[in-house]
Amino acid sequence: METLSSIESFVRSAEAGSFSQAARNLGLTPAAVSKNVAKLESRLGIRLFQRSTRSLMLTEAGEVFLAQIKGGLDSIQAALANVENVAGKPAGVLKISLALAFGRDYVLPAVNDFINTYPDVIPDLHFDNRSVDIIAEGFDVAIGGGIELVPGVIAREIGRAHVIPVASPAYIAAHNMPAKPADLTHLDGIMRRSPQSGRLRSWTLRNTAGEEAHMELKTRIIMDDPEAMCRASLLDLGVAMVPRLHALPYLESGTLIRLLPDWYADIGPISLYYASSKLMPAKTRLFVDFILMRFRELDIAGKFSALPRKK
Structure with a gap:
């Protein structure tokens, strides 16, 4: 699940345009979100974001990766959340x-x-x-x-x-x-x-x-x-x-x-x-x-x- 957390941090940071906003949405600290993304970049061997003190922008590789995984992440998260339907206990x-x-x-x-x-x-x-x-x-x-x-x-x-x-x-x-x-x-x-x-x-x-x-x-x-x-x-x-x-x-x-x-x-x-x-x-x-x-x-x-x- 560590990789899933890293992917979620990446996707939500890309959507929000900042680690800080993504952290607020995820209930994490900005440092934790940044660390998760860094782990993902290390695992993939590519840079996903161009970082500066004022902006966070996807690299070309980051844009391609986001397009490939975003729908899958949403489906996985919905499926995980929906397991509670089987147990009947939201x-x-x-x-x-x-x-x-x-x-x-x-x-x-x-x-x-x-x-x-x-x-x-x-x-x-x-x-x-x-x-x-x-x-x-x-x-x-x-x-x-x-x-x-x-x-x-x-x-x-x-x-x-x-x-x-x-x-x-x-x-x-x-x-x-x-x-x-x-x-x-x-x-x-x-x-x-x-x-x-x-x-x-x-x-x-x-x-x-x-x-x-x-x-x-x-x-x-x-x-x-x-x-x-x-x-x-x-x-x-x-x-x-x-x-x-x-x-x-x-x-x-x-x-x-x-x-x-x-x-x-x-x-x-x-x-x-x-x-x-x-x-x-x-x-x-x-x-x-x-x-x-x-x-x-x-x-x-x-x-x-x-x-x-x-x-």
Whole structure:
């Protein structure tokens, strides 16, 4: 198995473009990954990487070797992981990427139930509001939105991410309740900065009749976290456009109110992502099925939707 470890270190380093990132994905130290690759190079009698202090690039021989073995490595690892199917006892570390608030409030309780059912599976949870590269970063599962569907990645939609305008009752009591999107122009805005571009997010609202309207607010404060925006609304700073999943606890408690209840913005699906494989490890397959079933039971899609509930 020493050679297999060396091959895995080589393949993951080539995918990540660095020993450090490969080490994080594999749960090893960069020195261990580098040593594994050096052992493989010594065994093969060829140099696989051109190394420098700033970059790690495949040699021509390294590119040829990678093309020949990568599919085989993935098949071997899937087969090894899938042996647990025969024993009927899923086990091992399950690396999961989660959006912060959604992961804490909705996924973590389900993960607790999962590990009570499958105690030999160890979830390794990474809470981060960013679009991860599932394959290159070695994740088994990612749950959230905005992840690019590259070849080899499957997405199972959980629900739609709808953004709605909210404010505190005290703020609205001191101002006129808006009746249409144009009325928002005169209200203070708790604005959100895009983490990708650094620009302020702009919103186009729509309603169930299919009408659309551009939303404008007076900029009062700027931030990049929707949970912090909800907290700012609680401080009577103004109107925040936030995903309903973030606003829901405050709406249910009455500490925030939804403005223009017929209007919302759709920013895309919330999905469960995983790498496609004919031999998906049992721990991954069972987790995917468990989360999808639990979210159907909890009606997560209905809770996050800004559309009127069907009677």
